[in-house]
Each structure stands twice: as structure tokens, then as C-alpha cells.
Amino acid sequence: MAKDAIETVKEAEEKAKKILQDAILASKNSKQEAEISAEQEHxxxxxxxxxxxxxxxxxxxxxxxxxxxxxxxxxxxxxxALNNLKDEDLDSAVNIIIERIVNANGNS
Structure with missing residues (x-):
């Protein structure tokens, strides 16, 4: 009877060890899948x-x-419009500007 109990405990320990190994493997796989998914989403x-x-x-x-x-x-x-100005218009504009400068400076 003690032998059966020891065998049962050993079997339970082996099952627990197998479950733990499977969980570790599943965890690693999940982590890899999450990293791949995160990289794709990024x-x-x-x-x-x-x-x-x-x-x-x-x-x-x-x-x-x-x-x-x-x-x-x-x-x-x-x-x-500036390009199409006639020479007379330009001369007139120049004379007006000169007149204003001269009058403004008082050099008439």
C-alpha cells in the first residue's frame, strides 16, 4: 500500500512536471506571437x-x-503693365519724383 502511494505521488510529480514544461513552452510561444503581432501593428x-x-x-x-x-x-x-509703359509716361513719372524730392529738400 505504501508502495502504491509512493507510485501515485511519483506519477503526480511527473504529471505536474509535464504540465509545468507545457506551460513554459506555451508561455514562450505566446510571447513570440505577441512580439510578432506587436511588430506588425507597429x-x-x-x-x-x-x-x-x-x-x-x-x-x-x-x-x-x-x-x-x-x-x-x-x-x-x-x-x-509696367513693361507696357510708354517713354513719355516714364519721363513724366521721373519728373514728378524729381520735383517732389527737390521740393521736399528745399533745393529749388
Whole structure:
């Protein structure tokens, strides 16, 4: 009877040892799976973030171009207008400027 009890205890110890080994192995496998899953999620989040940043950048460039376009067009029109001035108009403008400078300094 004592022999049977000792055998039963040994079997229980072996089962417990096997259960512990299986649990350790399952824990290692779970850890590896969690690390792989975390790395995949990290990559996905980075990819999504980069895509979102690129979309925001494109939108900002479009908005900037939309704001700048009328300003550039106005500058081009002003440049064309200056370019199309006749010599008489330029001479008249120069004379007016000279007159104001001379009158302002009192050297008349």
C-alpha cells in the first residue's frame, strides 16, 4: 500500500512536471506571437501615419498654391503693365519724383 502511494505521488510529480514544461513552452510561444503581432501593428501604425502625413502635406500644398495663384497673377499683370509703359509716361513719372524730392529738400 505504501508502495502504491509512493507510485501515485511519483506519477503526480511527473504529471505536474509535464504540465509545468507545457506551460513554459506555451508561455514562450505566446510571447513570440505577441512580439510578432506587436511588430506588425507597429509597422501598420507607422505606415498609416506616413500616409496620413503625406495626405496632409498634399492638402497644404494645394491650399498654398490656391492662395498664391491670384497673388502671382496680380504680380504678372502689374509687371506687364509696367513693361507696357510708354517713354513719355516714364519721363513724366521721373519728373514728378524729381520735383517732389527737390521740393521736399528745399533745393529749388
Amino acid at each position: 509597422k501598420r501604425i507607422l505606415s498609416d501615419g506616413k500616409a496620413e502625413a503625406e495626405d496632409i502635406k498634399k492638402l497644404a500644398v494645394q491650399e498654398g498654391e490656391a492662395i498664391a495663384k491670384p497673388i502671382i497673377e496680380k504680380g504678372i499683370e502689374a509687371a506687364k
